Amino acid sequence: MSVTDDFEKTVRICDFYYARRMKGIRILTVRTSGPGWKHWDMKMWDVEDLVKRLGLTRHEYFANEWLVENQIPHRAVVSVQTLEEMVHMAETMEGVRAEYILAKKLYERIKYQLAKIGKDKRIRERDLERIFLGERSGKRAKGFSSLSQKRN
Known part of the structure; x- marks a missing residue:
């Protein structure tokens, strides 16, 4: 064996x-x-x-x-x-791994935006959602458009 x-x-x-x-x-x-x-x-x-x-x-x-x-x-x-x-379990794990990578990218994007805005200012949920979706510049963040569709 x-x-x-x-x-x-x-x-x-x-x-x-x-x-x-x-x-x-x-x-x-x-x-x-x-x-x-x-x-x-x-x-x-x-x-x-x-x-x-x-x-x-x-x-x-x-x-x-x-x-x-x-x-x-x-x-x-x-x-x-x-x-x-x-x-089948390995295929499922690949999906979970892809979701993890997507979430990690999102976290880094939010962290960057928070640093850009400043630590002292409070951010409302709506502002955070805009950062998440990349709507401030009029563009959606790559890879996150499917998440916004799920919310609606």
Whole structure:
């Protein structure tokens, strides 16, 4: 079994397998300590080190990946997802990440406008909305027009 602590890597592997229409793949999230683990009886190999020792071409891709021999205790399994569920979750996360980037840009724009207006002056909600929508100059801020349409 191949394991990694790198979620982004897991998503890339899932995309790779999903694009090739592979079936029956499950992704486990596990706790690596607690009852049931037989650390003294397990064999675990660092893939990057193993590839190096075998004289094969090393790739950065092998970082943060291990091969585990023997079973993972049932009590250590936190969740199980199918390949399809994992791909859907990754797509959802991309949408959330895009919203976060948009919100961060908005925050920086408001922060800039507040600094421009001055710290002493109080800004009413309507003024803040104008800053948000970029209406002072008669132009809408790029990327924020969809937000104003949702409000109306």
